Amino acid sequence: MPQNYSSQSGTPRTAAVVHHGPAYTNSRGQQSNHPVQVAPNSKHYQGGGGPGTQGSHGSGGSRSGSSQQSSNASNPRPRGRPPGSSTKTGPNSGGAASSKPPVKKKKLADRVLPMELTEIVPESESYMELLDFERKLDTTIMRKRLEIQEALKRPMKLKKKLRVMITTQLNVPPEAKDLEDKPVLQWEMRVEGRLVDDPQKQRRKFSSFFKSLIIELDRDIYGPDNHLVEWHRSASTEETDGYQVKRPCEENVNCKCTILLVLDHDPPQYKLDPRLARLLGLTCQSRPVIIEHFWQYVKTNKLQDVEEHEYVNCDKYLEKIFECKRMKICEFPIRLNPLLSAPDPIKICHQIDVTIAEPKKTNVFELDVEIDDVVKDQMKTFLLSTQSQQEILSHDTKIHENISIIKGLKTNRDFFQSYSQNPKEFIQELLASQSRDLKTITNQVGNPEKERRADFYQDPAWMNEAVGRYINNQVEGRRLELEQTLKG
Structure with a gap:
């Protein structure tokens, strides 16, 4: 890329510049309650109750997926419900396998398989071990994210070497080549630099390292009004690759030059009082x-x-x-x-010494500078990345759906298995359970003798009220869902 140098010869107190070219969630953003503690290689899952715990389908800590019953024959509660016969009311009522209830809030407890499933499918214990490993992994990632956020609050700097090249050469202006008179000579000094072993592999502008630059020429030669060249950073400063100074001269140039460089530190640095500095x-x-x-x-x-x-x-x-x-x-x-x-500027004493016989000389200096650590940008990219989180969230949704289906299928299996073992006792317990549910719906104590007869269930009085209550609960559930959607 060609370099474009702008000359500085008429305005003594301004440096010419050189241009080279033109934001409780877990670690994956998923809402969750406190994770379920799962002991590795164990059949006891904390948060779901013991082996004999009873629960209802859909409860946060249930491990059976549907209503469980004790093996004691004296318990009048039936061992299960046939598909479609659940008496639950509300928007999520219905069979577990025939319809998928909408998952409003994904909880880790909903992903726990029933404990009894390990006896039917021994491979399910491996899934529980993976779930426990995922919980530990989420905790570790969350801790690391917090550590990264705290680290980003502190300056992360690397010390590097900035190689400064000061080139002085003797030039003959193009417009003076065709003149018969003696050509007007002028010397030119360029101050440029670049990082040694740049970790980002991107050339950073030379002026971005400094807050100000002052070039002081020999006052005896150039006078009090033309011996200083200054550059100071401002809000509208455009970064450049270097600085250039030109002055007319004779055939031989030999003068002293002092270059003062003030580094631009972020955060700003200060020089301490000598007593406090020693302390x-x-x-x-x-x-x-x-x-x-x-x-x-x-x-x-x-x-x-x-x-x-x-x-x-x-x-x-x-x-x-x-x-x-x-x-x-x-x-x-x-x-x-x-x-x-304010910190002391970096002082470079340079001798401008060029002749027609040796028209160009270059001196090299190295300065210690601080740059932002490359890891800082990688940390920001990691915190702002959402692609992997969305992918993990979609897999979690599929896992919740599959677990819900598995729990529903286990409910059906328990129902038919209980019926096949003792059909008479099962039907009696089912009728007793339906009778209790009827009392709950109608808010009546009921008459056990009438409830034993089939004519009681053909009475349209309680049937109309039960249907009305069911429809009212359905409407109420839909209304609550609509309100939550509008609030969300």
């Missing part, structure tokens, strides 16, 4: 680092007041520096201001 072991640092070293000095020397912890008892060194015997900890940043000053 803290710092010469030039940022305010957070200075305050951290001061607090470390206070703790090491046990200067914090035992009774009033907000005070620091100054030792003989701090007393001379801050001119007080006691001060509040919160006062230290204010008392620190008079002890800080």
